[in-house]
Amino acid sequence: MENKLFDVYSKYAITIDSSKGCYLFDKQGKEYIDLYGGHGVISIGHGHPHYVETLKKQLDKIVFYSNSIEMPLQEELAEKLTTISGYTNYSLFLCNSGAEANENALKLASFKTSKKSVISFNNSFHGRTAAATNVTYNQKIAAPINKNNYPVYFLELNDEQSFIETIQKEDIAAVIIEGIQGVGGLDMPSESFLQLIEKECKKNDVVLILDEIQSGYGRTGQFFAHQHAGIKAGLITMAKGMGNGFPIGGILISPDFEAKKGMLGTTFGGNHLACTAAIAVLDVIKQENLIDNAAKMGSYFQKAFKDIDGIVQIKGKGLMMGTELTFPISDLRNLILLNHGIFTGNSDNPNVIRILPPLNVTTKEIDLFVKAFQMELAPIL
């Protein structure tokens, strides 16, 4: 058949037909282990029975109506999300994707401060919409229309000196930083760097935007990755794990921000089905202690990989992991998929395999991965 799709994605010649937990199945019933969750989206596992059941029930009632009516489901989601995250006095704005969450967070920061320059970091990724593209390090994804639409200072992660110098410039509205860099290759801001950023933002009337789109939702063993550093952000953006595959994004907004009618908006954001998915995700995370499981399985993973020859470093935290080798990983990753049926991810760092499994992954799947990894790595070394 002639390909009628706009061909922008590199693809494996695999068609997935069904799924359960950490497993995917093709039409012939071949089983795959999912250690990547389609870019970290699958938080509570594929086809979780509670998720499926509540979505089916909601489908029978109502799928969508716009934000012009009362939305008890949005209120329930906001209550549960602010409680589980510890951001109890923050409010929630709902949208449909990660880029949209960052786009609106950057707007909010600019509305609040009446300023328009932003500090971002080398190797960052914040999405492909206008303002989000501008703070993304890889400017190959920027069209001429995106370029330099407001000033951005890209700094080295954890470079305190350049951060302190830059934040004192007059026009800085926001600092945007990932809890752990995902697309960039699993580099992390140190706890002391995050603490410095929090302090300097307060001092200089700058909004701290924590992009937890990939690192949030329990993945690192805390609800948000920046909470390991004991800091609070003015705005926290989230998306991927939030709906376990149903598109939904959001921003938690500090009480320092005043909402004005019409200030932000979206047609689809916070619709009935999306909220139902997001509520089911939070209920399962809580009932099944998935944040604890992420921490435990992350430590198990770290130990299992610690002594494997050829690994330069294990990066990340909890179930947001990267194994860095001394050479590009693309062949190794392909062999692990083709010979062992295990999905993993890559990043902008060609030497890093990215691992973002569902939060209910067990030692069984990790052991199978370790075995496959060693088996395929040995002949290459």
Ligand SMILES: Cc1ncc(COP(=O)(O)O)c(C=O)c1O
């Ligand atoms: C940290 C981070 N921010 C923003 C985005 C953009 O999210 P979306 O693809 O849902 O627009 C991503 C996507 O990979 C991400 O990892």
